Amino acid sequence: MLLRVSDRGMYCEAGDFFIDPWLPVDRAVITHAHGDHARWGCRRYLGSREGERVMRTRLGHDARIDTLEWGEVRDVRGVRVSLHPAGHILGSAQVRVERGGQVWVVSGDYKTEPDPTCTPFEPVRCHTFVTESTFGLPIYRWRPQAEVFAQIDAWWRGNQEAGRASLLFGYALGKAQRMLAGVDPTIGPIFAHGAALKLNQDYRDGGIPLPPADNPMGAPKGFDWSRALVIAPPSANGTPWMRRFGPVSAAFASGWMSIRGARRRRGVDRGFVLSDHVDWPSLLSSIEATGAECVWVTHGYREPVVRWLREHGIQALAVASRWEGDEGLGMGDEGADSPAEETTSD
Amino acid sequence: MKSFANLYAELDETTRTSEKVDALARYFASAAPEDAAWAVHFLIGRRPKRLVPARRLAEWAMEMAGVPEWMFAECHEAVGDLAETITLLLPPPSEEREDLPLHRWVEERLLPMRHEDEAGQRAAMRGAWAELSGPEAYVWNKLITGAFRVGVSQNLVVRALARAGGVDEPTVAHRLMGAWDPTPEFYTRLFGADTSDADASRPYPFYLAYALEGGPESLGDAGEWQAEWKWDGIRAQMIRRRDNVYLWSRGEELITERFPELARAAGLLPDGTVLDGEILPWKEHAPLPFAQLQRRIGRKVLGAKILAEVPVVLLAYDLLELEGRDVREEPLRWRRARLEELIASLPTGATDRIPLSPIVPAAGWDAVLEAYRGARDRASEGLMLKRLDSPYRTGRRRGDWWKWKVEPFTLDAVMVYAQRGHGRRASLYTDYTFAVWKGGELVPFAKAYSGLTDAEIRQVDAWVRRNSLQKFGPVRTVKPELVFELAFEGIQRSPRHKSGVAVRFPRILRWRTDKKPEEADSLETIIGLLEG
Numbered sequence: 001m002l003l004r005v006s007d008r009g010m011y012c013e014a015g016d017f018f019i020d021p022w023l024p025v026d027r028a029v030i031t032h033a034h035g036d037h038a039r040w041g042c043r044r045y046l047g048s049r050e051g052e053r054v055m056r057t058r059l060g061h062d063a064r065i066d067t068l069e070w071g072e073v074r075d076v077r078g079v080r081v082s083l084h085p086a087g088h089i090l091g092s093a094q095v096r097v098e099r100g101g102q103v104w105v106v107s108g109d110y111k112t113e114p115d116p117t118c119t120p121f122e123p124v125r126c127h128t129f130v131t132e133s134t135f136g137l138p139i140y141r142w143r144p145q146a147e148v149f150a151q152i153d154a155w156w157r158g159n160q161e162a163g164r165a166s167l168l169f170g171y172a173l174g175k176a177q178r179m180l181a182g183v184d185p186t187i188g189p190i191f192a193h194g195a196a197l198k199l200n201q202d203y204r205d206g207g208i209p210l211p212p213a214d215n216p217m218g219a220p221k222g223f224d225w226s227r228a229l230v231i232a233p234p235s236a237n238g239t240p241w242m243r244r245f246g247p248v249s250a251a252f253a254s255g256w257m258s259i260r261g262a263r264r265r266r267g268v269d270r271g272f273v274l275s276d277h278v279d280w281p282s283l284l285s286s287i288e289a290t291g292a293e294c295v296w297v298t299h300g301y302r303e304p305v306v307r308w309l310r311e312h313g314i315q316a317l318a319v320a321s322r323w324e325g326d327e328g329l330g331m332g333d334e335g336a337d338s339p340a341e342e343t344t345s346d
Numbered sequence: 347m348k349s350f351a352n353l354y355a356e357l358d359e360t361t362r363t364s365e366k367v368d369a370l371a372r373y374f375a376s377a378a379p380e381d382a383a384w385a386v387h388f389l390i391g392r393r394p395k396r397l398v399p400a401r402r403l404a405e406w407a408m409e410m411a412g413v414p415e416w417m418f419a420e421c422h423e424a425v426g427d428l429a430e431t432i433t434l435l436l437p438p439p440s441e442e443r444e445d446l447p448l449h450r451w452v453e454e455r456l457l458p459m460r461h462e463d464e465a466g467q468r469a470a471m472r473g474a475w476a477e478l479s480g481p482e483a484y485v486w487n488k489l490i491t492g493a494f495r496v497g498v499s500q501n502l503v504v505r506a507l508a509r510a511g512g513v514d515e516p517t518v519a520h521r522l523m524g525a526w527d528p529t530p531e532f533y534t535r536l537f538g539a540d541t542s543d544a545d546a547s548r549p550y551p552f553y554l555a556y557a558l559e560g561g562p563e564s565l566g567d568a569g570e571w572q573a574e575w576k577w578d579g580i581r582a583q584m585i586r587r588r589d590n591v592y593l594w595s596r597g598e599e600l601i602t603e604r605f606p607e608l609a610r611a612a613g614l615l616p617d618g619t620v621l622d623g624e625i626l627p628w629k630e631h632a633p634l635p636f637a638q639l640q641r642r643i644g645r646k647v648l649g650a651k652i653l654a655e656v657p658v659v660l661l662a663y664d665l666l667e668l669e670g671r672d673v674r675e676e677p678l679r680w681r682r683a684r685l686e687e688l689i690a691s692l693p694t695g696a697t698d699r700i701p702l703s704p705i706v707p708a709a710g711w712d713a714v715l716e717a718y719r720g721a722r723d724r725a726s727e728g729l730m731l732k733r734l735d736s737p738y739r740t741g742r743r744r745g746d747w748w749k750w751k752v753e754p755f756t757l758d759a760v761m762v763y764a765q766r767g768h769g770r771r772a773s774l775y776t777d778y779t780f781a782v783w784k785g786g787e788l789v790p791f792a793k794a795y796s797g798l799t800d801a802e803i804r805q806v807d808a809w810v811r812r813n814s815l816q817k818f819g820p821v822r823t824v825k826p827e828l829v830f831e832l833a834f835e836g837i838q839r840s841p842r843h844k845s846g847v848a849v850r851f852p853r854i855l856r857w858r859t860d861k862k863p864e865e866a867d868s869l870e871t872i873i874g875l876l877e878g
Contacts, residue, residue: 139434304420
């Protein structure tokens, strides 16, 4: 087998490198810069050229990061390694490894819907496909994003009429920029929480046009927030930082928002179903497009996806990822909707 | 259906009362009366009985969505609600349909299903699912499962109707009471000028008290207040009008037939009388435990034996109608005086069944406090304090009536089972079973699922996932490690429970992270409370 799961993550023995390790290792190939994939403290990183800026922002300036263009092949001790767009966030990659005619692809996180803030997902033919399964249940089906952004714009306008600031929560890397690029900037002024500012700049420097979005801390005293849209990470919800805006309507953008209970648990006024992961139909069609004989399922609803694939004649296996714990009890799949995971990347 | 589903979504999306009332008022102002009548019916909680067994609904939904049973179960567990699971799983309709108004969905599609056989119901459900999507499908599924609920109180619906129709709130509240059919005529009458009461059975809205926090000194002069014992029974209204008698529960259920002895006594009241009181199992001038009343409530047929074992009374609290006149605006001292005269004038057979709620002598707050301390000995839940000048108001209001409940029993218990919650707690372990020590063994004795903060729930949920021992269906046994302080109102011996006791209204007071399971209480302690 070209890849196996070790105690530090997915490992390629022939090439002696890890893919998205969860503990420090010598050589790490990174699918994307989210915290549950790009961990601190590895000696050398290999990632996509497109994602270099955000990776550096996340991993620090001392990190030794090599990059590859999309499709460029690097020979690592006889293993051919290349990166292919995953469409999840800027620079997110699928890792293709090939040796002796055997091709494996590790998806990382991915989505198939076009997103103006990153290169779109490309299916890669392979023998074994390692896929995420964050939203791997048939209850998860996304509406076209144009529809979701129309809802967000309408909510923003409605808040303006009601004299309330619009606070839109979403993950600082990826979701925040996608929201910035997706809303109608003619509606009113847009602000972004400090946590997203550097990342916004990374996107712009990478050639992704985003509307201007200043830090609300810099706004003059007495500023009228009722016309503004403020984009912020979910962790800012309920903090004193929110007080400056006066009356607000708070919304959260995530795939989890398709479930009423999750929406209500969040304690926000609105939930918008906007995800950077594949929904159920796209998960199945993406797997099919790889032509893989064998599918490894990780990160999310592993067990149901594996069982479904097996019942549909595809060889499948659930593999551990550090984020799900409880492996000994065989209940790991249930961590997928846990609130802890909601805060990582969705 | 679209506009009703939108209303539902609007109500669901906000926690602000003013926005809910605005959304309701907007809806009522624009909806056709035949739709609005049904909307009122559903919004105040008068939902249709479950028409189709949940099992069948799930089967048909699986069939239509093309998912096997195990996958449906996975999805249901993630969502925590059957109607929502089905809504999310069904394929979206292939084409946009013309919007059918709410009353036609209900009258032509939903209600006729009652008379259909299984094949007919299946066809009807498939037909509806092929036409509806998103919020409309969700509302439809909620109506079908008989679980339609929305976060508005009857008070808010009343306020919105009053605003939309330009009528005062008490009038609307009264017209919504009792038995009515959701017809356009009914809806139009809600706003009519004619205030005469056409329906002899219609009860008045109940006046409900808020809980008094702390002592009663803040209420001013004790001399302006009337104190009565608070009882754990069934709050009810007894109506005698035009040669008929009606007994209504606070949940607006007509319960006349369940209490034949009260119906007979009510027949001895003068025509045009309405009393507010509490139905209590009663023997020898004292109440029996509530569990005794429960034995009666559950039965379809009331035999001579149970009637003799658990006789009931209506303990009269208040007089709402006298000689056909609505006297709710009169002050309590006046209503109480008339009530005493009325009860005194009844033949013995009626006074025994409709005794007056005794007044607790309240020469000053000290005397009231002493009575309050003795409440438990009388099997009373505490005191009711009512301002002597107060009118009989509508719904739960602050100011004039207060309930002052005795401190609950408390003890420390160990969590032994956990189960996932529903609704906003879906997929989190929030429903727990607790045990106490009996010798060296932990015996389960109570279930509770409220009292923790959201942050604590997340912590306990994570702990349950890591510390499960076994899984029985949805229930997990967990390591007996976490200790919680529970509160409850009453204790009964119960041969049906393994522990031999049943507690009333158990809830979690706090998570005792400072205690080890060995420090939890024992069954002997509970039995001691029972005997004390």
